[in-house]
Amino acid sequence: MDTLIAGAKLYDGFGGSGRCANVLLSGDRIAAVTPPGKKIPAAGIRVEDGRGLALAPGFIDAHSHSDENYFETPGADSKISQGVTTEICGNCGFSPDERGDHGGLAGFIRHLKETVPAVNVATFTGFNSLRMQVMDSIDRPATPAEIGQMKAIFAEELKLGSLGLSSGLYYVSGKFAPEAEVAALAALLKGTGKPYATHLRSEEAGLLDALREAISIARAGSGSLQVSHFKTMGTENFNKLDDAIRLLDEARADGLRVHADRYPYTYSSTGLRNLAPAPFDRLEDRALQEKLAASADACQKLAGLWRSNPPDWTKVLMVDSPAPEQAQWIGKTIAEIAEALAVQPEKAMTRLLARAMPRAAFGCMSEENLKRILTLDWVFAGSDAGCRAFGNARVHPRAFGTMPEFFRIARAAGVDPGRIIRRMTLDPAVKFQLDKRGAVKPGFHADLVLFDEENFASAADYIHADRPAQGIRCVWVNGVAAYRPDTGISSGRAGRFLAC
Numbered sequence: 170m171d172t173l174i175a176g177a178k179l180y181d182g183f184g185g186s187g188r189c190a191n192v193l194l195s196g197d198r199i200a201a202v203t204p205p206g207k208k209i210p211a212a213g214i215r216v217e218d219g220r221g222l223a224l225a226p227g228f229i230d231a232h233s234h235s236d237e238n239y240f241e242t243p244g245a246d247s248k249i250s251q252g253v254t255t256e257i258c259g260n261c262g263f264s265p266d267e268r269g270d271h272g273g274l275a276g277f278i279r280h281l282k283e284t285v286p287a288v289n290v291a292t293f294t295g296f297n298s299l300r301m302q303v304m305d306s307i308d309r310p311a312t313p314a315e316i317g318q319m320k321a322i323f324a325e326e327l328k329l330g331s332l333g334l335s336s337g338l339y340y341v342s343g344k345f346a347p348e349a350e351v352a353a354l355a356a357l358l359k360g361t362g363k364p365y366a367t368h369l370r371s372e373e374a375g376l377l378d379a380l381r382e383a384i385s386i387a388r389a390g391s392g393s394l395q396v397s398h399f400k401t402m403g404t405e406n407f408n409k410l411d412d413a414i415r416l417l418d419e420a421r422a423d424g425l426r427v428h429a430d431r432y433p434y435t436y437s438s439t440g441l442r443n444l445a446p447a448p449f450d451r452l453e454d455r456a457l458q459e460k461l462a463a464s465a466d467a468c469q470k471l472a473g474l475w476r477s478n479p480p481d482w483t484k485v486l487m488v489d490s491p492a493p494e495q496a497q498w499i500g501k502t503i504a505e506i507a508e509a510l511a512v513q514p515e516k517a518m519t520r521l522l523a524r525a526m527p528r529a530a531f532g533c534m535s536e537e538n539l540k541r542i543l544t545l546d547w548v549f550a551g552s553d554a555g556c557r558a559f560g561n562a563r564v565h566p567r568a569f570g571t572m573p574e575f576f577r578i579a580r581a582a583g584v585d586p587g588r589i590i591r592r593m594t595l596d597p598a599v600k601f602q603l604d605k606r607g608a609v610k611p612g613f614h615a616d617l618v619l620f621d622e623e624n625f626a627s628a629a630d631y632i633h634a635d636r637p638a639q640g641i642r643c644v645w646v647n648g649v650a651a652y653r654p655d656t657g658i659s660s661g662r663a664g665r666f667l668a669c
């Protein structure tokens with residue numbers, strides 16, 4: 170049955186301020202967009218009352234790590250509940266490959282079609298994954314023969330609909346690849362318009378050099394660059410934002426198509442143990458815990474390393490722990506925990522880690538820079554998170570809250586809502602070459618979100634990360650009403666693999 174969404178304030182994705190309109194969905198497409206007041210043919214049409222609400226194209230998560238999560242969580246609860254209808258997967262150098270449970274891209278597409286996730290999926294080919302498929306030892310540059318093998322796999326994936334190349338040059342094994350090696354792969358993108366996306370080699374002291382490298386690799390490709398989770402990490406690097414923006418502006422003036430994505434948070438989140446410097450960083454979780462539990466010397470040595478180079482303990486927040494007696498510290502900073510225990514923070518840390526491996530959030534980014542980045546017209550909303558089910562709180566709140574937070578912060582900074590929505594919809598659709606997506610226009614796919622823009626907010630925090638976004642009324646994917654907060658994820662999932 171056709172659906173008419175009547176009387177909502179429409180943000181059509183093109184960037185203008187909202188206007189009142191009726192939108193008719195027929196099958197999986199948008200059939201008509203008409204001004205209000207036109208007679209509504211009621212027979213045989215389901216009418217959705219949009220009065221007092223905003224209607225926009227479904228949001229595009231420009232930086233997702235859902236990848237193989239769909240096979241466990243086809244409802245993509247965390248994404249669809251915040252209005253996401255399409256995800257860009259395969260980021261940071263990692264995409265489904267032959268070593269995984271679902272095979273390479275061909276197998277992934279086949280399984281995805283069988284699974285039918287709630288959202289549409291497009292994916293990059295990951296450079297790191299290519300490397301790991303063809304190289305036995307990975308801590309060296311690839312040989313010409315290995316580059317040839319990687320090219321063959323990548324060429325095949327581009328034919329299957331891969332949307333471009335992503336790299337993670339900060340991570341093993343991408344970090345061992347010189348620029349020329351990445352550029353040799355990116356060269357396959359020439360003439361396709363497909364982007365090169367990168368988790369930069371450095372987001373800290375080496376940020377500017379890493380951006381120069383990214384620009385040069387993108388030039389070797391199709392001339393389209395996507396900077397992943399654009400940030401300046403670490404207090405001493407907060408002042409690098411001006412230079413970083415200038416570099417990218419110059420590249421753009423020079424003809425490169427440059428965009429970035431960002432999650433709207435200043436805390437990263439990972440194991441507390443990741444603060445442990447060398448030589449402790451080489452120990453696996455269990456080995457580190459056992460060592461600290463067994464040896465007072467080891468505890469003292471580790472505490473001494475922290476004392477000589479202390480992290481900001483007021484910005485390290487404990488968010489979860491497998492040890493029941495540590496539950497009392499959840500939501501507290503290490504500085505607060507140390508005070509309560511009447512010990513130095515370093516000592517509190519070794520005590521915690523000797524008992525368990527808690528998860529923590531780290532305030533390593535600048536609030537001011539975040540606001541500024543979210544006002545930039547070339548920055549998309551990207552969660553940097555994989556899809557999760559409701560009830561899974563052991564994640565970063567960005568998993569459930571990226572879209573409302575992105576919208577809220579940019580709006581509070583004075584950006585017009587129509588412009589923000591364009592960066593969450595049509596702009597990424599164009600960048601990633603998603604055919605007939607990202608706008609509310611006759612003939613386009615019926616991916617839509619109906620929401621209350623004044624009350625569109627994230628309820629997720631570092632302790633309760635799985636709270637669904639507030640203000641969402643209904644989300645349609647390919648014409649199917651896929652999510653309503655009152656009835657949950659619909660059984661009629663309608664997401665598709667989008668070949669690019």
Ligand SMILES: [Zn+2]
Nearest residue numbers: 261368397398
């Ligand atoms: Zn990344």
